[in-house]
Amino acid sequence: MSGIVESAGTEVARQLPDEREGMGLPETPTGQNRTVRSALLDAALEVFTERGYTDAGLTEIATRSGIPVGSLFQHYGGKRGLYLALWEEFREEQERRTAATLTAERNRGVDDPIALFVAGARAYLEGVWDNRRLGMLLVEDDAPAGFDALRRQWDRAWVRRNARLLEVDEKRRAGRVRVRVITTVIGGAARELGDCGDETEAREIVDEVCGILIHLSAPPS
Structure with missing residues (x-):
């Protein structure tokens, strides 16, 4: 799954230039x-x-x-190509959604890194709920050979983007760990949303997770 991003579109192509060729993406x-x-x-x-x-x-x-x-x-090209195309479709839609939210927040004058990060996380999680059938498929272990490596590669890029958005110094181990923990929380919440019975429950989860993210995102005193 993709993460909070600064810009929509084809960022994956810029960051992972060999992904299509290496993984057989159509x-x-x-x-x-x-x-x-x-x-x-x-x-x-x-x-x-x-x-x-x-x-x-x-x-x-x-x-x-x-x-x-x-x-x-x-x-x-076959079943693998279909699966990877579904993954790319989900990821790109999530990027568009979160990027649009960040742009709107900045246009409103919001410049606090934590406020922007949490707004993007909320948009991402709401997108997971709206596209929950596809989202849940993509977190299952039953996937094409090599997909785990592709997903891990993208997860690392997700952590880096979140670090930039939160203005965390990635050279410091403590900063890297904090951003990785925060990113893991978002991923875990996305899995929980797939099991929600209705929209009310989903919104409760999103609100709860955003509260947790505000707490976790605050730099140590």
């Missing part, structure tokens, strides 16, 4: 049929959620999408 050619891609991703999410990644079948995904298996391979 390219998005100009002019590609977005309707076909959307139908395939929607069907893949349904089947992955119901059966898990390992037991999901490409034939079932193609059938539910109404798209031939051949087109599935053409657009995504």
Whole structure:
């Protein structure tokens, strides 16, 4: 999962330039049929959620999408490509959401690093709730080979971005540990949101976690 970011868009491409090639992430050619891609991703999410990644079948995904298996391979290269495309879609949407929140807060005159960080964390967690089916799929252990390495790589970038937002000196071990703990709290809260029964419970969790983050984010006296 992605974290609190300073800017939306393609930051992953700038920070992890070899990610697509190394992990087999599908390219998005100009002019590609977005309707076909959307139908395939929607069907893949349904089947992955119901059966898990390992037991999901490409034939079932193609059938539910109404798209031939051949087109599935053409657009995504197989099951792994579908999963990674879902991950990228979720991550980029979360980045857009948190970046827009940070921009709005700064435009209101907010410049306190902790206030900005907590506002971004709230936006991120609200996004997890809004997209909880996809979010929960992506934190499960049942994933393509090599995905854990990709997720860890992104988690490290997430910690670095949070450190910049909180203006923490990453050269100091205490600062690094504090930001890593805070980032872990957000990740744990995201998993809890997936098990919420309704929006009221989800909002209670988000409020509680933001209170914890305010406390944890304060620099030591």
